[in-house]
Amino acid sequence: MMEIANVSFPEVFILLGFSERPSLEPILFIFVLGIYVVTVLGNGVIIVVSCMDVHLHTPMYFFLVNLSFLDISFTTSIVPQLLVNLWGPQKTISYGGCVIQFYISHWLGATECVLLAVMSYDRYAAICRPLHYTVIMHPKLCCSLAFASWLGGLTTSMVGSTLTMLLPLCGNNRIDHFFCEMPLIMQLACVDTSFNEVEMYVASFIFVVLPLGLILVSYSRIAWAVLTIRSAEGWRKAFNTCSSHVAVVALFYGSIIFMYLQPAKRNSHEEGKLVALFYTVVTPMLNPLIYTLRNKTVKKALRHIVLENCGFGGTHIF
Template sequence: MASGNQTTTPGFILLGFSNLTNQQVLFFMIFLIIYMVILLGNGVIVFVTMLDSALHTPMYFFLRNLSFVEICYTSVTLPKMLANCLAEDENISFTGCAAQMYFFLLLGGTECFLLVAMAYDRYVAICNPLHYTLTMTREVCVKMVAGSWLVNIPVHFGQTYLVFSLPFCGSHEINHLFCDIPPLLELSCVDTYRNKIVIFIAALVFMMTPFLYVVISYIKIARTILKMPSVQGRRKAFSTCSSHLTVVALFYGSGMVVYLRPKSRDSMDTDKLLSLFYTIVTPMFNPFIYSLRNEEMKTALWKLVGRK
């Protein structure tokens, strides 16, 4: 992937929080606890929704797939972040960096589309309940999940190729927690205007458009809920939707700020902190948001614990 007569670097250095040398052990412990919570919490959701037949519905089918993606998503970045907290060698190979960025983008884009699928499921369930079983069939749900993956595979492969086709000269230090597009473009010694346009278009298609669809869906859902005669029905509907909206706000909000705002070298430290929201904070809170505020999930979990 070398370009012109420039020399391609054999690897990069992930700076992370290396400037805070005295807090590396503390960061390691915090990230390790968060990673274990993510694996355990999302793993429980996957197994409970698989084992309990009462949860074999479209909503929990999408939730199970979302939890699986969250486990994979954090596993792309967090193990390397943990290793860098303790190791003096913070290198990552050229191929390893490319692979990390590709799977990070692929899984992040897949999550964007899964959140849209979940919003559509809630829209049909609340706004068109009589047609729900006819609309949200198992075949339709499987196609929506498969489409979330298949649409992202070629697009993010192309994005990764465009970035790693650039010549990297001078400093090979990535001022970020993991290999991502904006900090890598800062290392290139050629004009990256074309890459930045591609990033902006991809962010509009894979983040802004899904986010707007979710917002429009929930505006229609809110109107329908407010027209419900039953107070208990309104409360149950709002409770179901509020969990999804919380995750949407955390994930899309931080992601759009990082990828859509103008870049500068001074903004990189801010991007590090914001990236923690959509890489580890959202996956960590997902199990609590969807389990503690969901009576069906709590019932299924206690039923499984009691059976064991």
């Protein structure tokens, strides 16, 4: 039984990553490390500012804190192992480490899809139902929606990842990617994976297609409401309210759609790695930059906190 288990489930996986282009690896190491530091600091700032400034204790920033914490967790589940593999000749990850990685990345990826849909509903309520906004988006509902996002992502990860983990691999342990992704583990299986594929497609529909549909419906209603606004000031407020979230949604779903709808060419898998690098490493860094650079409220709160901590709390410099 022990010999069968060893053959079915390898002790380590080999993450080929970008090993076909070794000259690119040192550049990628510096690039990824720099982006990771900015990601952690940027999202950390969003969390700290949103918690410390009472003016940001609103549903929008409550969900933004969840998104920032999710981004830090998601990129941390992938980047440290990627940096280790880029730095040295060894490209391995333990079986347990691989399992943990695709459990967590699957969980957080599904959670982000739902959370972005929840945030779009919040923007819909703010623009289309402004007089009832505080009644609709009351704290209990906000906490319930955030909890449902995290629980839904965890549930689909537990089901899909567990089914994948039970597949015998018969010694196959070479993954042509830079992290352990569930579909790639399924490709290594030496048994029929039809049931796993059906489960994956159903989960993708529920946690990717449906949230995207809800986002599109919310923003179609928002666009209709904005068209009825007569004043330029109203247009500006609506744009400021939604532009950051639209940019984040476009980055997240745009990279996913590009990755999974690209033609099956020989070089498409290498392109897929670069796109995966974008949405796993670059996108979590861009989210806080989008919300801070395009949001006057966050910039004002950040400036106020910095001045207070520097001893200028009672001085109106600006």
